[in-house]
Amino acid sequence: MIRPLDRRAVLRSAGLFGLLGLVGGGSVLAACASEPEVGTSAKRVRVDGDVDRALLDAIDAEAQTAARSVIDFWGPGTVWRGGAQARVRVFTDQAGFVAAGGDSNESAVTATTTQDGVVLVAPQLARAASGARVFVLTHELTHVRLGVRSAAQHWVAEGAAELTALDASGMTLTTYAPTLVARVKSGQVPGGPPDDGELSATASDLRSAYQRACAYSRFLLARSGAAHYRAWVEAALAGATSPDFSGTFGGSQQSLSAAFRQWLTGQVDAGK
Numbered sequence: 136m137i138r139p140l141d142r143r144a145v146l147r148s149a150g151l152f153g154l155l156g157l158v159g160g161g162s163v164l165a166a167c168a169s170e171p172e173v174g175t176s177a178k179r180v181r182v183d184g185d186v187d188r189a190l191l192d193a194i195d196a197e198a199q200t201a202a203r204s205v206i207d208f209w210g211p212g213t214v215w216r217g218g219a220q221a222r223v224r225v226f227t228d229q230a231g232f233v234a235a236g237g238d239s240n241e242s243a244v245t246a247t248t249t250q251d252g253v254v255l256v257a258p259q260l261a262r263a264a265s266g267a268r269v270f271v272l273t274h275e276l277t278h279v280r281l282g283v284r285s286a287a288q289h290w291v292a293e294g295a296a297e298l299t300a301l302d303a304s305g306m307t308l309t310t311y312a313p314t315l316v317a318r319v320k321s322g323q324v325p326g327g328p329p330d331d332g333e334l335s336a337t338a339s340d341l342r343s344a345y346q347r348a349c350a351y352s353r354f355l356l357a358r359s360g361a362a363h364y365r366a367w368v369e370a371a372l373a374g375a376t377s378p379d380f381s382g383t384f385g386g387s388q389q390s391l392s393a394a395f396r397q398w399l400t401g402q403v404d405a406g407k
Contacts, residue, residue, distance in 0.1 A: 232255055238336050252283060287371040290347075298352040355383075367379070
């Protein structure tokens with residue numbers, strides 16, 4: 136049975152904002168975001184909000200970049216079929232963000248995708264570096280593409296969204312996931328993805344949980360290949376009664392624990 140989710144929230148730590156803001160004089164992604172869409176009809180995302188025009192135009196361009204990355208990874212699906220557009224709303228005050236359906240955990244959540252598929256951008260994300268905005272918009276638009284209702288464990292959707300954003304960013308996993316890397320180097324190597332509680336908006340260490348969900352998703356993609364990984368994720372999120380995890384990835388989550396630890400340790404050792 137599909138578990139209804141009122142909204143999808145994404146963690147964006149100050150550390151990631153800083154990291155993305157320092158790359159390439161603003162971000163690796165900022166150069167991509169500067170390419171304007173030609174004509175309104177070409178846009179995949181409609182962006183509005185009570186921010187100044189220059190900032191709104193910048194976020195608009197970044198949202199188009201993010202949408203292209205999602206489509207490149209997952210295909211257009213029903214969201215962008217026939218020239219349809221997704222929607223992003225940008226807020227300058229936290230109260231407005233929360234009133235529209237955004238998560239109230241201001242210290243951890245900077246964007247929310249509502250149940251009807253609208254991406255809400257909190258003030259702290261609107262003020263962040265361009266690369267951070269593109270990363271988060273790519274994550275949130277992946278939720279729009281894959282659906283905000285899910286019968287699967289949270290790590291499936293959150294890991295897929297983080298993986299899509301990471302793939303588009305050009306960062307290595309170890310650059311993206313410093314908290315996870317530090318734990319691996321200290322001998323605390325996880326054997327699987329985070330549970331639902333670790334990915335709740337009020338969890339104590341969301342940063343590490345998102346990094347782990349992303350790492351586990353990349354591990355699965357490496358085992359199965361992109362096409363099989365994408366098909367499994369879509370089936371799981373759509374509510375398939377028994378998407379074939381073992382058949383797709385060569386073992387159950389439990390039986391793959393040692394393989395994941397070995398893979399993750401190898402990634403960290405090689406700086407990948």
